[in-house]
Amino acid sequence: MGHYVTIATCNLNQWALDFEGNRDRIIQSIIDAKKQGAQLRVGPELEVCGYGCLDHFSENDVYDHSWEVYGEILKHPDTQGIVLDIGIPIIHKSIKYNCRVISYNGEILLIRPKIYLANDGNYREMRYFTPWNRKYYHELYQLPKLIQEITGQSRVVIGDCVIETLETKLGPETCEELFTPESPHITMALDGVEIFTNSSGSHHELRKLDTRLQLITEATKKCGGVYLYANQKxxxxxxxxxxxxxxxxxxxxxxxxxxxxxxxxxxxxxxxxDLDDVRSYRNQKSAAIQTVNKTQTYHSIETKIELSPSSLVFDPLVKPTKPIPIKYHLPQEEIALGPACWLWDYLRRSKCAGFFLPLSGGIDSCATAVIVHSMCRLVVASIKDGNEQVLKDVQMLTHESDFIPKTPQEVAARLFYTSFMGTVNSSIDTRSRAKELSEKVGSYHIDMNMDTLVTAVVNVFEVATGKKPIFKIFGGSVTENLALQNIQARLRMVLSYLFAQLLPWTRNKQGGLLVLGSANVDECLRGYLTKYDCSSADINPIGGISKTDLKAFIAWAKTSFDIPNLEEFLTATPTAELEPITENYVQSDEIDMGMTYDELSRFGRLRKVDKCGPLGMFIKLYHEWSQAPYNYSAEVIAEKVKRFWFFYAINRHKMTTMTPAYHAEQYSPDDNRFDLRPFLINPRFPFASKKIDQIVEKINAREKEIKESNISVD
Structure with a gap:
């Protein structure tokens, strides 16, 4: 005889400090769960206040407001008759905890604090919260007065406990706890817990989802059980x-x-x-022995809750849900969808009039434009699917109450502005590529030249100093050459903000535009950009994506989005077009950098992900690049490593002012959140460089010895 239980979990698009909006989305998710017949609803981590409050978690107001909003959810008529697992921050004995509150019919059953806190990469939970590092321990929590009036309770259990219904046991696990070696679901399973709930605030990175889903599936593959994973979106x-x-x-x-x-x-x-499926799965000798050998047990909160009503046992319409294949997106699809959704949230919540993008004709700004096009496609598709909120948002942004877009280009025509800011150093090809792409995606495009502005600024310098800088190919110094390039790039930034403020006005539209940056993660890592140039913007959708991945994305989008001229961007030589083009010279990014984009990606991963310094990086790369297909000598590898660290160090200061970028890559050099390192470093790394040179000498001596040995044998 089966024990059927219908359970629900959710994705919620919560917003930090948007207490009323967060409340409404939570209540809507509960209503939807009940419509689907669920007896249990699980929500994302810290869903009441929003996960990303950051240093706002230091403010007591956040905790007071969270309880007020939670009280409104608790007493709402549509939230009764279902077990609720809701994420909320709580102060207990003057200490701040990241908690889950489990309730039923307006009564709080358990407050479960997070045991293991996420505290690396993008996460700083121990800056705000204290871990509940006393496993199995529980005590009583004094509820705020306003909650006491709603529930009729004065104190409830807080701690590492589980919930017991008439049929089964529920055990909470929160986000990071799934990723730790000593995951709570293991000990909970051995103590008879059959349903695990996980509230999460897990972010997107390219190719990361498989790791997360592997851990979720493994959690019950080994122990048996039911795992409900909820996440913010x-x-x-x-x-x-x-x-x-x-x-x-x-x-x-x-x-x-x-x-x-x-x-x-x-x-x-x-x-x-069917809970019987869990019990059958667990009926294994090794699992049974480990269970009876367990000496420490969880405190169990006993309830009269019936998750599996007797009426469902013989109901022919109720049957267990069948397994389905796990769905993954290609990395190219992730680039098309993730940043596009991020851009849409940023635009509708900032209530700006749209985006402005300097469209250079190169692959980086091209990729940014195609991501905005993807956003417009998602908007149209969502409206066709009946998403009323998206329709309201697009009408709010365009100030057109009757606007119902039928194509992505109709959205772009109102919300997306692009401009080619040419100079005498720009080629006809880049100008035409930019214009053709703008026509394809439907942006409002401005094609202009800015030579008079550049000339005017250089003339100001000449009048003030009596000296006129000239480009290197005409006999100028490296310093002159660099200054003349940088002034072009910086003036584009100034023009971008001027156009972003005034272009809607020229069309009798309200508001200003958000300026989009288009520097990729490899250029940021190497510092191959001008400080405060057109990479300086309001937000950057590709700042965490490598050049290699962007090229793969554009190749995919060419077919998937039916934009044939994207092939021209793929085959064009990457160039900043800041130096004069002559019969014998065209500026090239990779030649300027002294390394390829693929090499940059490898340097980035070794530096950030593998935690290598210059010496450790050289040793790893020697074993990789001294072999086919590279066949680099030890001297070449050493020179490449030193060159990378030199330019990384001298350009590190640029990361302190970089445009906030969509995080998509583990080796992002974002100084403001993800990659906390000094920005004044000795770029020669003299101690490590000496060590590298010593190893190169040893390698050469050994190779010479082997070569001479082989000659003597012959």
Whole structure:
């Protein structure tokens, strides 16, 4: 005889400090879960206040407001008759905790603080919260007066506990705890917990989802059980995009999976599971022995809750949900969807009139434009699917109450502005590529020259100093050459903000535009950009994406979005076009940098992900690049490593002012959140360089010895 339980989890597009909006989305998710017949609803981490409050978590107001909003949810008529697992920050004994509050019919059953806090990369939870590092321990929490009036309770249990219903046990696990070696779901499973709930605030990175879903499926593949994973989805107000994928897994198999990217603010997925399947799966000798050997148990909160009503046992319409294949996006699709959803959230919540992009005709600004085009495609698709919130948002942004877009180009024509800011150093090809792309995506495009502005600024310098700088190819010095390039780039930034403020006005439209940057993660890492140039913007959708991935994305978009002229961007030589073009010279990015973009990506991963300094990087790369297909000598590898670290160091200061960028790559050099390092470093790294030189000498001596040995044998 089966024990059928219908359970639900969700993706919510919560926004930091948007208490009323967050409340409404939580309530809507509960309503949707009940419509799907669920007896249990799980929501994302810190969903009441928004996960990304950052240093606002230091403010007591956040905790007071969270309780007020939670009270409104608790007493709402549509939130009764279902077990609720809601994320909220709480102060207990003057200490701040990241908590989950589990309730039923307006009564709080348990407050469960987070045990293991995320504290690396983009996360600083220990800056705001204290971990509840006393496993199995519990005590009583004094509820705020306003909550006491709603629930009739004065104190409730807080601690590492589980909930016991009439049929089963529920155990909470929060985000980072899934990723730790000593995950709570293991000890909870051995103590009889059959349903695990996980509230998460997990962000998107390219190729990261498989790691997360592997951990979720493994959690119950080994122990047996039901795992409900909830996640935030959308831009919470910062560089991260939380990529949803709320899911339900039974005994290691996926039975329900939400979307990773979409414009829906609320998405609920549910499944009907048979608890007998869990018990049969667990009926293994090794698991049984480990269970009876367990000496420490969880405090169990006993309830009269019935998750599996007797009426469902013989109901022919109720049956367990069948397993489904896990869905993953290609990296190219992730680039098309993640930054596009992030841009949409940023635009609608800032209530600006649209985006402005300096469209150079190169692949970086091209990729940025195509991502905006992807956003417009998502808007149109969402409206066609009946998403009323997206329609309201697009009408609000365009100030057209009757506007119902039928094509992405109709959206772009109102919300996307581009400009080619040419000089005498610009080629006809880049100008035409930019114009053709703007026509294809539907942006309002300005094609102009800025030579008079550049000349005027250089003339000001000449009048003030009596000296006129000239380009290197005409006999000028490196200093003159660099200054003449930089002034062009910086003037483009000035023009960008002028046009962003005034272009809507020229069309009798309200508001200003958000300026988009288009520097990729490799250029940021190397510092191959001008400080305060056109890479300085309001936000940058590609600042965390490598050149290699951007090229793959453009190749994919050429077919998927039907934009044939993207092939021209792929085959063009990457160039800044800041130096004069002559019969014998065309500026090239990779030649200027002294390294390829593929090499830059490898340097970046070794530096950030593998935590290598100059010496460690050289040793690893010697083993890789001294072999085919590279066949580099030790001297060449050493020179490349030293060159990378030199330019990384002298340009590190640029990262302190970089445009906030969509985080998509583990080796992002973002100084403001992700990559906290000094910006004044000895660029020669003299101690490490000496060590590298010593190893090169040893390698050469050994290779000579082997060569001579082989000659003597012959």
């Amino acid at each position: 959308g831009c919470d107000g910062d560089r991260l995009y939380y990529d949803g994928c709320a899911c339900i897994v039974v005994n290691g198999e996926m039975v329900a999976q939400g979307s990773q990217f979409s414009l829906s603010d609320v998405e609920v997925v549910s499944a009907t599971i």
